Amino acid sequence: MKKGLVKVLVLAGSLLLVWTFFLAGAGAEVREFSLFHDNPEFHSSWINLGEASAEDIGIRAVPTDYETEIYASRVKIDLTTPRAPAVFKWWFGYRAFELWDAGLLADLSEVYEEVGEYIAPGIKEALSLDGVPYALPFNVGYWVWYYSKAVYDQYGLDLPETWEEFEEQMAFFKEEGIYSIGNTIGVSRWTSFIVFQEILYRLDADFYYRLVNGQARYTDPTAVEAMEIWKDWLEKGYFAPMDATFVEDIPRMLNEGSLAFAPFGDWYGGILQDQGLVPDEDYGVFIPPAINPEGEGAIILEISPLCVGVNSPDKELGKEWLKWYASSESAAEILWGELRFPSTLNITVDMIQEDDPVLARVFELVEDYPNAMIRYWEATPVEIVEHAVDEFNSMLVSPGRYMEILESIENRAKEVWPNYGVEY
Amino acid sequence: MKSQTRPNSAYLFLIPALAFVLVAELIPVIYTTYFSFTEWNFITPPKWVGFSNYLNVFTTPVLINSLKNTALWVIGTLIFAVAFPLFIASLINLVPVKSIFKAIFIIPSTFSPTVAGIFWRRVLVSRQGALMPLFESMGITLQPLLPNPDINTYILIGVWIWQYFGINLLLFLVGLDTIPRDPIEAAVIDGANYRQVFTHVTFPLLRPIVLLVVANAIINSIRMFDIPWVMIEGGPGRASETLAISLYRESFLLFRMGLGSSIAVVISIFALLASYRYLAALGKEKVAL
Numbered sequence: 001m002k003k004g005l006v007k008v009l010v011l012a013g014s015l016l017l018v019w020t021f022f023l024a025g026a027g028a029e030v031r032e033f034s035l036f037h038d039n040p041e042f043h044s045s046w047i048n049l050g051e052a053s054a055e056d057i058g059i060r061a062v063p064t065d066y067e068t069e070i071y072a073s074r075v076k077i078d079l080t081t082p083r084a085p086a087v088f089k090w091w092f093g094y095r096a097f098e099l100w101d102a103g104l105l106a107d108l109s110e111v112y113e114e115v116g117e118y119i120a121p122g123i124k125e126a127l128s129l130d131g132v133p134y135a136l137p138f139n140v141g142y143w144v145w146y147y148s149k150a151v152y153d154q155y156g157l158d159l160p161e162t163w164e165e166f167e168e169q170m171a172f173f174k175e176e177g178i179y180s181i182g183n184t185i186g187v188s189r190w191t192s193f194i195v196f197q198e199i200l201y202r203l204d205a206d207f208y209y210r211l212v213n214g215q216a217r218y219t220d221p222t223a224v225e226a227m228e229i230w231k232d233w234l235e236k237g238y239f240a241p242m243d244a245t246f247v248e249d250i251p252r253m254l255n256e257g258s259l260a261f262a263p264f265g266d267w268y269g270g271i272l273q274d275q276g277l278v279p280d281e282d283y284g285v286f287i288p289p290a291i292n293p294e295g296e297g298a299i300i301l302e303i304s305p306l307c308v309g310v311n312s313p314d315k316e317l318g319k320e321w322l323k324w325y326a327s328s329e330s331a332a333e334i335l336w337g338e339l340r341f342p343s344t345l346n347i348t349v350d351m352i353q354e355d356d357p358v359l360a361r362v363f364e365l366v367e368d369y370p371n372a373m374i375r376y377w378e379a380t381p382v383e384i385v386e387h388a389v390d391e392f393n394s395m396l397v398s399p400g401r402y403m404e405i406l407e408s409i410e411n412r413a414k415e416v417w418p419n420y421g422v423e424y
Numbered sequence: 425m426k427s428q429t430r431p432n433s434a435y436l437f438l439i440p441a442l443a444f445v446l447v448a449e450l451i452p453v454i455y456t457t458y459f460s461f462t463e464w465n466f467i468t469p470p471k472w473v474g475f476s477n478y479l480n481v482f483t484t485p486v487l488i489n490s491l492k493n494t495a496l497w498v499i500g501t502l503i504f505a506v507a508f509p510l511f512i513a514s515l516i517n518l519v520p521v522k523s524i525f526k527a528i529f530i531i532p533s534t535f536s537p538t539v540a541g542i543f544w545r546r547v548l549v550s551r552q553g554a555l556m557p558l559f560e561s562m563g564i565t566l567q568p569l570l571p572n573p574d575i576n577t578y579i580l581i582g583v584w585i586w587q588y589f590g591i592n593l594l595l596f597l598v599g600l601d602t603i604p605r606d607p608i609e610a611a612v613i614d615g616a617n618y619r620q621v622f623t624h625v626t627f628p629l630l631r632p633i634v635l636l637v638v639a640n641a642i643i644n645s646i647r648m649f650d651i652p653w654v655m656i657e658g659g660p661g662r663a664s665e666t667l668a669i670s671l672y673r674e675s676f677l678l679f680r681m682g683l684g685s686s687i688a689v690v691i692s693i694f695a696l697l698a699s700y701r702y703l704a705a706l707g708k709e710k711v712a713l
Contacts, residue, residue: 077466242571244551397571
């Protein structure tokens, strides 16, 4: 009898223990959802964001990273299925439009209603289609030209204030054996559109806008003129060796003073700092002057949006997480402290000024450029861009083919625009 | 005498293998073939377009260039990674210490093509690379080699040969080791010189190995992706693209899954033809034996 009682007590005690553990576990349950991105270099920060949200609100974003090359197709395939990521990084402009048009993006109006005050003015509108916001910003960046302090200090030069001075300086650098422009093939095909974009909108911002929206042609005189300027620079040898990579070689060349300029979005500062360059000591930024009066006041804007897959079973979790992402200080600490992304208004001007004076300078500079236009990569349909970047890559080594290249892109544009309801 | 019949239960044992083939091979093949007759961008439903994708494979200039490059890969591989190793193997076979050569030549084959591509990219790049400073120290300034569309396919094929040469050499050496000495010695006694012995005795006896190596070389070079992708992404532009890179680019970068699928089917047909030739020839060998 006594033995039996002991058995019962042991059994009851064990059950109680198991139940206690179960309850404790249930209390600490963290709900998880999948987050896709194409920045392996930022992956640890994505993990940190996921852990911070798990601690703050009991929702963990579990990030999966892909190389950019494969990312778009992977996400597109999954978005049409229940495997769709709850949250994923994407591009805005036409790249978002095709997903929106197919009904694959969730409406984030309720997110903006709750936490819209933490997002900079104008961003919601930029990330809306048909008046419906479809994303929150992961990064908002402007396209500037990074310059080597070593080069400018060595020759005691001032930054160019007119297009003529800009070209004179490049001619001077050539004489001194310094490469002017860090835009190469490397191992990243996408960067090949940059110089075309940078020249074109400085010639005529309205033409750039019309071209990327199917209202102008690649064979029009302004596009031809942009290509001729680019060709001239290539033939004069202003460009860094075409096998230099923008992540490793270009920063090194800027640092050692063998390269003067690198045109990129202001996210490039993070890459330069990763490579050991110090803002304002080793590099600075400027915006080259317009070529024509029609190019004045224009600047290129790039927003990396975070979207919610409408077919994801975890889309509500994703929306909750985005509310935390936009409003929490712990998210802001990671976004700014690790990535230097001023994604939300929790990142203050003082923080930017103190930690990254070059990025602060970008924000000062762009105040004089009210005409923000979308980067070429997402400003025009993806089918045209992807074809164009391959053609622009061949421009970098065969500048004499520039008309052939424009005609090839024009032919692709003729095929594609009607699919977007544009008479071309 | 009672004839031996195969028990029905034997078919049960085939089910796992058949299921694997069905799931892992047959279904993807059927899907890919279906998509090759459609236009599909992953988002909107596939649209039937008949044979137009196949027509594009053989009429679009960039894809004709890919076909041409792939042909160069096949020819380059057959000459320098099959014929040349066979020649070298026949010479090494004459020396007593073959193991040293085997060890030396096999080392590059132990790398994956991706690793070989990354390694040679680091050697060839103009900045921080090993080759350019060497030339510069001799007063020679070379332009970057990999972005040069006139020569980069040949450089890429060279990297492939460097990587692939050793394994074929090893296969030929193993094949030469297995050849019986008697017919060779008989030929030598009959007064045959080295060339005659090789062409009339050694080579015919080595034929099964040669067929295997040739078929492998053709299949591997037809589907070549890793080295040109890792080293220059099939560029500049699409200059050094192979069919496998065109498949990838059209499908996953340009979102023309239909065209990409038709390239996949074309690659498969080419590879099947190469295999068929090998298997048919091997069958004949067996019959002859």
